[in-house]
Amino acid sequence: MKDVSFPQGFSAAGTACGIKKNGKPDLGVLRSDPPAQGFGAFTRNAAAAAPVAFCREVLAAGSRISTILVNSGNANAATGPKGLADTRTTADSYRTLSRVGGGILVCSTGVIGEPLPMPALQRGIEQLCGSTGGEAGFSAAIMTTDTFPKTAEKELQLGGRSVRLGGAAKGAGMICPNMATMLAFITTDLDLPKTYRPVFLDAVDRSFNSITVDGDMSTNDTVLLLANGASGVRYEILNASEKAIFDGALLGLLRDLAQAVVRDGEGATKFITVEVVGAVSEADAKAAGRAVSNSPLVKTAFFGGDANWGRVLAAAGYSGAELNMEKISLEFCGVKVFDKGMPLSRDEEDMARRMKEKNVSVKLNLGAGEASWTYWTCDLSYDYVKINGSYRS
């Protein structure tokens, strides 16, 4: 499985250095040779972690990126000035030992409010730079409560040559727009200009910012895209339809990873697609979709297989989105249950069967306009409570 190192010029590795108490892999490195143009999308949490501040700073400086170091087991968040100093030390230490040039980014995920265990991290860097290191996969080393690694890869023909995309993500809990303990790393060997940033941010909005597990936005959420040009193909010389093919492939890859994060949501037993249409604006469609997707009552109803679709209307009602109660309608698991403000009679047995599916859906028409947005979420189960009631132990 090449995943994040599938595009030319990328390599990746992981190791276990003792940040996690259970001995599992907890430090990963992703390298690009030649160094790559870097793009980042970060949490909007005001208590953003030290590595988020550090990555913003490195990307703003504009140098091309050779390395991303990622540790799991400790978020280095709410750690004050020492936290930022520790992140700098991590990057400097890797630079010295690896003798690699170019910008180095650092990401962390795990427990909040504990200082980074620097001796363990130093040991991990030595392992990754030495001959013994790197036997574990990168995508395994970035996991926390994830039950499987999330990876993706694609190959396109553009300008007569092969262009590749790769990706790895970790998720599980604290998943909510902007963006959760979500870390995602996307690679491509296409040469992307700095001006590609808005296209990248829009794709993040339509993928990672459209998923939610529990409504908690983390201090560490980060999506990084590295484009190293090793394919020999430059985005700027592609024609419009080729650009559209690449943009679509990137969005598709981001969505695949984002949806994998939801499918592996803490304790999730169902994958729920929440489509909102008929909104006066995209902002309203997002607000309604987010409220429905985050509602513990909607999520527990799906877990229990209870077709209590009134909770969807209640959530849309408190979302702040404009709704027209005389035109609002709702499809629940593919069955229209509410039409133009009135409940419809329905076959409860058929509905019970549909609720048992692994993939379920809600389609809500607010009856107020033309805008739409889609969210993906999961149900709320006993296991979510269990996992999060004892995360640190």
Next chain:
Amino acid sequence: MKDVSFPQGFSAAGTACGIKKNGKPDLGVLRSDPPAQGFGAFTRNAAAAAPVAFCREVLAAGSRISTILVNSGNANAATGPKGLADTRTTADSYRTLSRVGGGILVCSTGVIGEPLPMPALQRGIEQLCGSTGGEAGFSAAIMTTDTFPKTAEKELQLGGRSVRLGGAAKGAGMICPNMATMLAFITTDLDLPKTYRPVFLDAVDRSFNSITVDGDMSTNDTVLLLANGASGVRYEILNASEKAIFDGALLGLLRDLAQAVVRDGEGATKFITVEVVGAVSEADAKAAGRAVSNSPLVKTAFFGGDANWGRVLAAAGYSGAELNMEKISLEFCGVKVFDKGMPLSRDEEDMARRMKEKNVSVKLNLGAGEASWTYWTCDLSYDYVKINGSYRS
């Protein structure tokens, strides 16, 4: 137990008429003779239920209120024009059978999106107006998933006479500011002028709008205050300190009921006080308090007895409230764990003991200003998931 009918001139009763499938009491009536000045605070949910629209209309018309009818088992929400017609029919039917004058208010709580079972309701009204009815308590008849009735009563000496306050509330799930499947009925025999409305609304804000169980705001939330003047004492002739005594007693009674709702939150095992200080504005303090109180990660940590206080900072960080990361500090279960942006070392055993208490607290200083607000919430347990996974069955 007189509770809601403790003040002079009030009487209350309940009956079982078959709206609930399990045969439990499901229709209550609260009467005031003489008819009372009525005040109401309602859900801001855009999908507000038919009875909410009806109560707003009756109160706006300004006539004094003789009766409040309350059914549980069916919320009469998302039921279209027929829902409003059913509420009117309910009030008209009671008026005809009871031959009582004055305004009649109607409240409903229960499942959303099902038409009100009018034959059952009609039977219940006949029972309440006939000689056989009213053996069940009012506070029991308004319960849904509540495990105990929530009532309160107070007696004051004002203007040399006895003035009484009474109250009953139902809560359990869908509890969130503005205001949940929360119904509360407050009575007093003091004579209150219409101009008392802002004082009442402020008290609701500092009580029922400062509690949250699951972040879901319902379609039916209603707090009604009836003041019938039967004590012979008028608020307007009280001196400033007597007015303050009454206002304080009303706020205290509302808080007692609101906190009882939280203590009986669906599946709750802990009562959590979330105090936010050092905010730039009350709005910011509320936003941070609400985010912390609603965070599934904070709530499951309390359920599991895991002192994962970093989640409190993360929730405050995404709340939108302004925070000063160099001055922010946090007391968790009475222990300062984070001071001026830095984590403090702590005694994990002592903290584990404190986490086992039934009443726990979080005090967060945002370090940004002088404003404060307090929320009350409960933990998120297996039983919350169980109760809400099968509510309709």
